[in-house]
Amino acid sequence: MTTKRRGMTEEAADAAIDQACRMLRMPTIRNSFADYADRAGHEQMSYRGFLAEVLLAECDDRARRRSERRIKAAKFPREKSLRAFDFDANPNLDPAVIHTLAKCEWVQKGQPLCLIGDSGTGKSHLLIALGTEAAMAGYRVKYTLATQLANELVEAADEMTLAKTIARYGRVDLLCIDELGYMQLDRRGAELLFQVLTEREEKASVAIASNESFGGWTKTFTDPRLCAAIVDRLTFGGTILETGTDSYRLAQAAKQRTT
Numbered sequence: 488m489t490t491k492r493r494g495m496t497e498e499a500a501d502a503a504i505d506q507a508c509r510m511l512r513m514p515t516i517r518n519s520f521a522d523y524a525d526r527a528g529h530e531q532m533s534y535r536g537f538l539a540e541v542l543l544a545e546c547d548d549r550a551r552r553r554s555e556r557r558i559k560a561a562k563f564p565r566e567k568s569l570r571a572f573d574f575d576a577n578p579n580l581d582p583a584v585i586h587t588l589a590k591c592e593w594v595q596k597g598q599p600l601c602l603i604g605d606s607g608t609g610k611s612h613l614l615i616a617l618g619t620e621a622a623m624a625g626y627r628v629k630y631t632l633a634t635q636l637a638n639e640l641v642e643a644a645d646e647m648t649l650a651k652t653i654a655r656y657g658r659v660d661l662l663c664i665d666e667l668g669y670m671q672l673d674r675r676g677a678e679l680l681f682q683v684l685t686e687r688e689e690k691a692s693v694a695i696a697s698n699e700s701f702g703g704w705t706k707t708f709t710d711p712r713l714c715a716a717i718v719d720r721l722t723f724g725g726t727i728l729e730t731g732t733d734s735y736r737l738a739q740a741a742k743q744r745t746t
Contacts, residue, residue, distance in 0.1 A: 515548040552704050557622040565632045567615035577609050579731035584612065589620045593692060594661050599725030600694040607734025610696035611665055617694065618663045623704030626660035633667040644679060659685040661694060668699035668707050677708045684720040695721055
């Protein structure tokens with residue numbers, strides 16, 4: 488049985504729309520339908536045009552909220568964007584290459600990305616910014632520090648939940664590992680990290696930022712064979728970007744002191 492709606496007052500119509508939007512979980516339309524209706528009347532918009540406007544607004548807002556949830560779930564330590572990256576300050580990086588990476592085809596293909604360079608050259612900025620781009624594109628992303636990940640895996644092994652933890656890291660589309668090479672990892676932590684990389688090999692992307700060239704990774708992974716295997720996992724079929732040795736953060740700080 489349907490309810491007759493002819494002759495409904497505007498007040499009753501507004502109440503009905505509000506209730507229907509709540510039931511259908513359409514908060515954007517519920518909050519904005521009056522403005523859209525007023526504009527539609529002013530612009531003499533057709534019924535179909537008005538319906539398209541409000542539905543597209545709801546879809547756009549849902550997409551935005553999903554992106555925000557994925558970015559929040561990634562647990563980036565701070566906000567960084569490609570728009571805010573100063574390419575002029577770091578001539579080692581080709582903007583065209585970075586913007587190609589921002590299209591996330593490498594994430595779709597499960598390829599790795601390595602950002603290598605000294606402190607202050609933009610590695611972490613790019614790692615977070617590209618991870619954010621991937622989250623906005625619909626991919627599941629997780630950010631972690633290398634030492635933090637190794638410690639988490641060791642704790643999981645002690646608590647007999649290692650398989651569950653490795654599987655959880657295996658499910659994300661892009662795993663961003665920052666500060667790889669800053670601190671030495673003990674053999675157990677390094678081996679467990681290798682298990683995570685093996686779980687993801689040629690299936691899902693890993694992006695890392697390191698202040699050490701690959702030749703210096705033996706400081707972090709003291710077993711030469713394990714170190715070589717990890718380098719192989721992180722470079723095969725992937726992209727390696729060198730951000731250089733000159734810290735533009737330090738240069739900017741020095742410039743500010745002299746002005």
